[in-house]
Amino acid sequence: MKFGHFDDVNKEYVITSPRTPLPWINYLGCEDFFSLKSNTCGGYSFYKDAKLLRLTRYRYNNVPLDSNGLYYFIKDGDTVWNPGWMPTKTELDDYKCRHGLGYSVFEGKKNGISAVLTDFVPMGTACEVNKLTLTNESDEKKDFTLFSYVEFCLWNAMDDMTNFQRNFSTGEVEIHGSTIYHKTEYRERRNHYAIFSVNTDIDGFDTDRDSFLGAYGENRAPEVVMTGKAKNSVASGWAPVGSHQINISLAPGESRDLVFVLGYVENKKDEKWEGLNKVNRKPAEAMLTKFDTTEKADQALADLKAYWNGLLSHFTVSSSEEKLDRMVNIWHQYQCMVTFNMSRSASYFESGIGRGMGFRDSCQDLLGFVHLIPDRARQRILDIASTQFEDGSAYHQYQPLTKKGNADIGSGFNDDPLWLIAGTAAYIKETGDYSILDEITPYDNDASKATDFMEHLRRSFNYTVNHLGPHGLPLIGRADWNDCLNLNCFSEEPGESFQTFGPSEGPNAESVFIAGMFVKYGKDYAAICRHRGLEEEAKEAEKQIEKMEQTVLDAGWDGEWYLRAYDHYKHKVGSKECEEGKIFIEPQGFCVIAEIGLKDGYCLKAMESVEKHLDTKYGIVLLQPCYTRYHVELGEITSYPGGYKENAGIFCHNNPWISIAETVVGRGNRAWQVYTRTCPAYIEDISEIHRTEPYVYSQMIAGKDAPNFGEAKNSWLTGTAAWTFLDVSQYILGIRPDYDGLVVDPCIPASLDGFSAKRDFRGVTYHITVKNPNGAEKGVASMTVDGTPVEGNMIPFDGSKKEVQVEVVMG
Amino acid sequence: MKFGHFDDVNKEYVITSPRTPLPWINYLGCEDFFSLKSNTCGGYSFYKDAKLLRLTRYRYNNVPLDSNGLYYFIKDGDTVWNPGWMPTKTELDDYKCRHGLGYSVFEGKKNGISAVLTDFVPMGTACEVNKLTLTNESDEKKDFTLFSYVEFCLWNAMDDMTNFQRNFSTGEVEIHGSTIYHKTEYRERRNHYAIFSVNTDIDGFDTDRDSFLGAYGENRAPEVVMTGKAKNSVASGWAPVGSHQINISLAPGESRDLVFVLGYVENKKDEKWEGLNKVNRKPAEAMLTKFDTTEKADQALADLKAYWNGLLSHFTVSSSEEKLDRMVNIWHQYQCMVTFNMSRSASYFESGIGRGMGFRDSCQDLLGFVHLIPDRARQRILDIASTQFEDGSAYHQYQPLTKKGNADIGSGFNDDPLWLIAGTAAYIKETGDYSILDEITPYDNDASKATDFMEHLRRSFNYTVNHLGPHGLPLIGRADWNDCLNLNCFSEEPGESFQTFGPSEGPNAESVFIAGMFVKYGKDYAAICRHRGLEEEAKEAEKQIEKMEQTVLDAGWDGEWYLRAYDHYKHKVGSKECEEGKIFIEPQGFCVIAEIGLKDGYCLKAMESVEKHLDTKYGIVLLQPCYTRYHVELGEITSYPGGYKENAGIFCHNNPWISIAETVVGRGNRAWQVYTRTCPAYIEDISEIHRTEPYVYSQMIAGKDAPNFGEAKNSWLTGTAAWTFLDVSQYILGIRPDYDGLVVDPCIPASLDGFSAKRDFRGVTYHITVKNPNGAEKGVASMTVDGTPVEGNMIPFDGSKKEVQVEVVMG
Structure with missing residues (x-):
């Protein structure tokens, strides 16, 4: 309806x-x-x-x-x-x-x-x-x-x-x-x-x-x-x-x-x-x-x-999919801009009086809007980095008016530093502006402790290297991306913060998700080092990344899917051995995006397990089976009734991770299915079930364990905006900025016979036509740039041009 | 209406x-x-x-x-x-x-x-x-x-x-x-x-x-x-x-x-x-x-x-004044009990999510309910004292569930310690229970720092002795009773606490009000010392009190009334020299209650000035003329529009101070006028103007400078409840517990021909008849106890009796 x-x-x-x-x-x-x-x-x-x-x-x-x-x-x-x-x-x-x-x-x-x-x-x-x-x-x-x-x-x-x-x-x-x-x-x-x-x-x-x-x-x-x-x-x-x-x-x-x-x-x-x-x-x-x-x-x-x-003219698409065009040309980008403006402050679910800007949130938001207003993205990156601590860790939130870190919540969310690399990499790929690395940037807003921004990235990368647990996986701290998975808190009393109560940061609990992030964004860090002429450092970083890949395969693989974590007692979280919460979505998404074990079939297996265990008609739930009782050793995630929020809700934010991951394994049909199942324009007809706005994403849709299965909550301000735009524009349509030029690497449903797109990139406008005569899901058979055939799928950057015509044939 | x-x-x-x-x-x-x-x-x-x-x-x-x-x-x-x-x-x-x-x-x-x-x-x-x-x-x-x-x-x-x-x-x-x-x-x-x-x-x-x-x-x-x-x-x-x-x-x-x-x-x-x-x-x-x-x-x-x-049978009165009887027998005492139960937490104006119990508030509330449930009063006193600091100062608020001090607001309200003496004196006078002085009582809830409770009183008294300013008057700290008179804060930005911003506690700003309190409750402290056999300490205390009385007359008298304070710059506050805020109510009330300069006519003069400058038909306003602009050196009091709250509102809490003070100078008609002007039952007929409940007091009635002159706000939870009951029962009706017995010392309007009262006191029930055949306003001409004439107006305590008949003739 x-x-x-x-x-x-x-x-x-x-x-x-x-x-x-x-x-x-x-x-x-x-x-x-x-x-x-x-x-x-x-x-x-x-x-x-x-x-x-x-x-x-x-x-x-x-x-x-x-x-x-x-x-x-x-x-x-x-x-x-x-x-x-x-x-x-x-x-x-x-x-x-x-x-x-x-x-x-x-x-x-x-x-x-x-x-x-x-x-x-x-x-x-x-x-x-x-x-x-x-x-x-x-x-x-x-x-x-x-x-x-x-x-x-x-x-x-x-x-x-x-x-x-x-x-x-x-x-x-x-x-x-x-x-x-x-x-x-x-x-x-x-x-x-x-x-x-x-x-x-x-x-x-x-x-x-x-x-x-x-x-x-x-x-x-x-x-x-x-x-x-x-x-x-x-x-x-x-x-x-x-x-x-x-x-x-x-x-x-x-x-x-x-x-x-x-x-x-x-x-x-x-x-x-x-x-x-x-x-x-x-x-x-x-x-x-x-x-x-x-x-x-x-x-x-x-x-x-x-x-x-x-603003919206920087990226447009035209295809036979009216809803796709509508979302890409208007609503995805609009929601990205609003999310950038508001962070998570004021919606009809966020009362505007709570937390400030999130370190992790803002870095992810960057991924969505950097192509629209790169100057403000640059400033945002430096604002965020200025709240970082000298050891590379970060205030989890900061105040938008003062731009200072929020001491009430503090640091210890061990994925935070890596998000700074993610946002910076996106900025550099979009703009080619390496000068940001030279910006003198304080720590904890203290100018006397400033270094160049490159050093911030270095400390971000090394923060993970220096915080590994018993299996060699990254320590999770208070939480990683999943703020509700609190493996070091053990709160027993109402009113205590699930994130900051108790020891919060312990010596044992490890996150396979952060491991995936480390491999994915570590590669970006290595690439940035190399572009800066730091070849030795790049190599050293790559060594750490390879080691982490092996660690994940050794200690983070459960047989059919990636483990989620190890808890304080070194017990597995997200394993077939668990009574509840046997499989989580996050490590499947990020370990596949990071291509850990790709060539050996781990990635495809993980994607198949997601489809088998987590899929629903309204999207992919965060975990299964849902937790039916409070587990003090797991924290807030188990405080929610089953099917809501992180406890087996369809957390929209990480659905695009799976869609992107599917493009990594080349399954265009499935990537498309995952994209469209939560995509507002595609579910407009079930507005009476979905309930929130049919033109923007919500944070969460009730999962199959909930009485209100399919009902969305917390619309508008969600990292889903940025991640979905990233998914559809860079991985499904495949028009992806890279350090040295624009890549065209579509991974689309076999039924889509192609599309055309206009993309502004570093001052040049690219008119890209993709043809898919043989119903491929992935793969570029040929590409011409201004009529000239080009090897591979990267358009070499030429700043002397204003307009560039690109033709791609899939196959 | x-x-x-x-x-x-x-x-x-x-x-x-x-x-x-x-x-x-x-x-x-x-x-x-x-x-x-x-x-x-x-x-x-x-x-x-x-x-x-x-x-x-x-x-x-x-x-x-x-x-x-x-x-x-x-x-x-x-x-x-x-x-x-x-x-x-x-x-x-x-x-x-x-x-x-x-x-x-x-x-x-x-x-x-x-x-x-x-x-x-x-x-x-x-x-x-x-x-x-x-x-x-x-x-x-x-x-x-x-x-x-x-x-x-x-x-x-x-x-x-x-x-x-x-x-x-x-x-x-x-x-x-x-x-x-x-x-x-x-x-x-x-x-x-x-x-x-x-x-x-x-x-x-x-x-x-x-x-x-x-x-x-x-x-x-x-x-x-x-x-x-x-x-x-x-x-x-x-x-x-x-x-x-x-x-x-x-x-x-x-x-x-x-x-x-x-x-x-x-x-x-x-x-x-x-x-x-x-x-x-x-x-x-x-x-x-x-x-x-x-x-x-x-x-x-x-x-x-x-x-x-x-509960209400412990004190009842019967007179020709129906409204007086109604208030004394029912509503004054009921409001006292509710205020005791709630402190200032939950009313239709207090949202229940803010501050905890006030140190000063709770001590004052005691004055109203101690005769109803002395056991709970005793516990309350010890709870409060347990939050005191070792130097005698006190957390301004404490949490009712944990009974621990509230660190957000901290201490530095320099009247607080003296209120502990006030509450304790009321408890001892009511019960004769000196054993409370032996209770081992912690400081800052730390049992390792405990002393007997007498030592708490000693440190309370000495806190003032040790915190005197340039004129020898007590330093005010963050504020005294008037939380909005902030002489050490100098806040310039919205959102800052007027009480805790800035230096908060300075070396210059002095309070004449605290001086009045010190003299009044210092005498109680000396009396308690004497009852405990600490004659030397009692004398030393009395020396300090005499010195303070002289200091007030030397540095705290403005010619026609008592000054309010000296500010950080040593300028007078509440003086004829001031442009606005020339006269304040609080020091007039408390310096007269303390009888400072009584025999030399200062008290009567002050009362006349109150009547001349602060009186309105709806009650006595807190100050005049109202402040028309923000004075950064005076703080929150000047933040309110004129006629509201402390800025020249009728702050009901200190109207009974004036009524009591009038009994000190013996003006029964005026004490009665002050009592009845804000008394709910007496203003029931103007409910359309007063607006709040006609059976309980409100914190404030809009003063003559306000467009809504006469409109009350913040009903129910106010120190007015206790102070008014104290006023009418102990000073107007004059039935006043003292250390060694019950005093009968009425100060009533000349038109009232007497009253009878029943008063439970230390297990004995007193049936008291007061006759006023000649229209006196004050003075006991004769008293008989169980038919036997007694000198003076104190009924000597005899615990062997259950019922005692008392007849008093005024004149």
Whole structure:
């Protein structure tokens, strides 16, 4: 069952029923100001940091679902409705929500009035613009009243929902003309306020929530709206809100445009005041003049669309697979960009007040967006590396505002250092920019301890070399990629952190997954050494890698698949010997990607075992059989009911690992099957089961052990975005940047007769046509570059060209 | 305007309109299980700790106000209603909420059906009992359907509202017969679950919120209730709830009782399971058998009422002032007990997830409840003292579960140590139990550093002696009683703690308030020394006290009133020289209570200044003129808009200080005026202005500088409870325990012709009659004890008696 459809021309998903299984959201903003926007106008806005500078108040896990947003009420006689359905939930004669790239459009019609609300965050200005077009589509004059409404957050989202003893007394506003200034705490240490304004005269306003809603009132029927008369309330403490009343009169066929702006405004500390308790309004007025006409608002939206079209033009594909093209050309890349912007901070499942940026998360996100904005990728890499410790280990998280490591969680996640190599390798392959290796980069943000960035990579690589366990496999520390596999913690009491309780880092527990990573990214490290002329070091690294490969085959192979780990007691994890959790997905993915034992058939065997033991119709589960009880020696993974999260859920993040791994063993049909089973566009038809947005990935889909098998959770902010784009673009379509040029190495389903793609790479645009006349799954039979045959599948880089035509024939 | 009335016979406040200005709540529970209960059945339950073991989910600051509770829906044809009005808000034919001592009764009638819901937490069992009596008052048969409903919290209230990435996947329940088991996280480290049950067979159940409410559904109209048909949903992740469906058929005049139980159940770690994923239900079943008949439930309620009547019988008064009697005999003492139970943790303004027990708060609370349950007071004193540091300073807060000091906030609130003397003196005066001084008591919870408790008092006293500033006044540290007067912090950035940012403890900033405390409680310390035979130490202490008195008169007097403090720059705070904040309430109260300069007229002068500068019709404001801007050198106090909180709000806590101080200068009329102006029963008639409950105090009433002048905030958990009871019982009525007996020293309005009181004291019951034939405000002309005249106003203690008759004539 679908609740809408894709509009590929406009790069939109068009939702045609407000009753989506869960709120389906979009992200407005790509610089400093962000708004989460659901298909019924729910959501909230923040400036830079979703915890510390939240403009508007949203209530997670509320009843009704998705409560609070930036709402417009139309009171037309006795009928009160919203263009986005919520919060009145008045049935509309017509409803559409178009989620586009950085904007959302809500089209509502009721009783002859049409309302088209276009919400976006313009480039270069810290505000959300709402253009509302009201049209009288009836053949009678229409007189009705419009009320805007937003509830302000008192800035710190955490404090806002806990400290009422203080917060109920601090709210303050000013009202000047059509602009409401929310200035809570501006009187003291803040030098910023929020504004909510409209480009027309108003007939009334409200700024006090209880006045607007009435006693025990509800968003679905605010007293002011129901009576049709604003109270001109001035908030003093309690809950400041912003509402404008505008009386509208439209002749038949007549339209009227209104432009509302919700903005964040800062003043310099010595320019805060215009007078006693009167804020300096100049910067607010300057912001508002940027959008004070319909034309200016339209131009800002056009600029935003041009920005996104430019970004997405770096990689496009055209094939007979409409859904493939749609995902690659639009939604994969869009989700990658949003994930880069947000890290894991603010979604409808991440409350925005928790952890900062993840070291591992950010490195993986790089894999998805590096081709879009390499400059910001470069900065991100250096920011991350600056939080690294001198021994090569890393803070597991860091704060986006300060860019400093988060001491609460600390280090000890032993895969982290290797991800820095992964991200850097991707950056260098994309850009050819080795100069990043020379950047002087601190450790633990201490400039006095800085070295060049190459030394950071060296210490990252050596961190694994220096932290091996009894079998010679890497020690796991607090956890590896699977944050919930905690082999050194042994927590017995509720409330303890599964990751940081207990010894956390022990001498025995080893990770086969990290071993796979080490082999895979160790090869990149060796390649980078070699490009830097460090031949000896490259050779030494390769020796370590070979040794690790052998160790995995000796101690990390269970007969039919790769082991997951050894626990503190040196017992196997993810083995046929185990009672539960006999086989895990992660080492199968990464050891095959690393090609450990490839030529001896280990990789194919592992892939067959995944298919046999972990496959479901909705994707590949993380492990089997699920854990039915808590194992104190395994940690958080066993705390979840079976089928959810890491305990045998379909963790979308590592499905593309298997798809990539299948391309390594050359099984294009299977790689494709794995890709499409969790791919949003391919499962749009089961939206009533999948429930989250059909245009982006979720972190997790309930596995077959769960009652809600097939139901997804935690959409939008997931490493799945980057990994899937990597999978489909570089391994399935096979257009893969390498150190010395662009490789074309498709591994596609036999039924696909080819495709064409456009790929910008180091300033050159490649027009690539792949033909698959004989239904191959992998293998390049021939390649021509600008008409000239080339050996192999690497296009030698030639920076003197602007456009290059490439033809590849598979076979 | 009133929204109800007092029922003194039943010791209840009877609310007759559900639309109170704010939710008016009650506290059920006085041991380990607690429920907050509003007049419309809103609220939540927890076991011991409102943050860590919260049973049910409540949403603070929500829309509609007061969302979520333990609700019962009656679906009678097309009409759906609740006995407590919320959440359907269906207009009732009759509505009453009776808040009694530890129980609340909701009486709703609609269309011939009467529902009487009696909610209470029984003594000795960790559960809330809801007895629901349904009566058909019509003359036709009535067939209708009852649905219960509660939403479970996933135990940790903080995590519950932030960590959705995990929490949406952990919810689990079991259903057995009529009992719903909420067992989220029981599979792992918890050994406790919640139950919601009813003592009859059910016709259906729901445990999944979305199933019960329907998609985008609301509490006011759950889909299951509206359709009249439970779905028998079994929660798996998302939001577990508990709902029973019971089909009811009543003949005209027929009644039916149902007993619902919401309980908290723990199992031993090795007795958690009955089978794979099946909880051990035995203790739950044992709990339920305690309340499985109407008779058992009624008996449990009767036992509860007997408990409270016993508690409140220790002090009663009878006079011509009905409101005085009502407050003294019921509500003052009730609020004292609730405040003792909760400290400052869980109210409708304290979210229950913040700070622990306050050192200063708990010591002050003692003053109010020590006569009710001296044994628990003794334990509390020793718990508090165990968090003290070896130098006499103290953790400002400590955790109720661990009883350990809270390192986040630390120490440095320089009034804290003196409050320990205050609480101990009150305990000894009440009980005559000097043995507490011998208790071996640790420092910082370290038993190896323990001394006897007397040494704790010594170090408390000496802490002030050893921390004096440039004028010889006590150094203020991070703050004194006024947590918002931060003279050593200088915070410039939002989010910094006003109390702990910056140097926090400096060499210059001094507090005249602490000086007053030192003189007042120093005298108690000297008296305790003397009773222990430490005559030399007593004399030395008295020397220090005299010196401090002189210092206050030399450096702490501003001409017309006592100064508040000196800031870091040695500038005066609370002086006529100041631009804003010229006069503060606190030093006027405490320096007069300490009788500093009494004989020389300073005290009377200070009281006159309070009346002249700080008085308003709704109470005495904390300071004047209010601060209109942020003063970085004064801290949080200047962060509030004028008229709110410490910035010139009517801080109820220190109004009784002034009332007591007025008794010191002998002005009974004025002491009475100050008492009655903020006293709930006396301002019941302006409930539409005051807004909070008319039966308990609030922390703060908006001062004259605020737009909402007269509006109260933060009701229930406030030191006002203890201080006011101290004021009215010991200083206005004047029945005051002292080291060697009970003093009778009334200071009453001239218009009051006397009163009689019953007072239990050290096992003896005193029947005291005070006559005021000549309209005196203070002074005992004569006193007889059991018919024998006695000199002075002290009743010599005679433990051989059980009952003592006392007659006092004022004049």
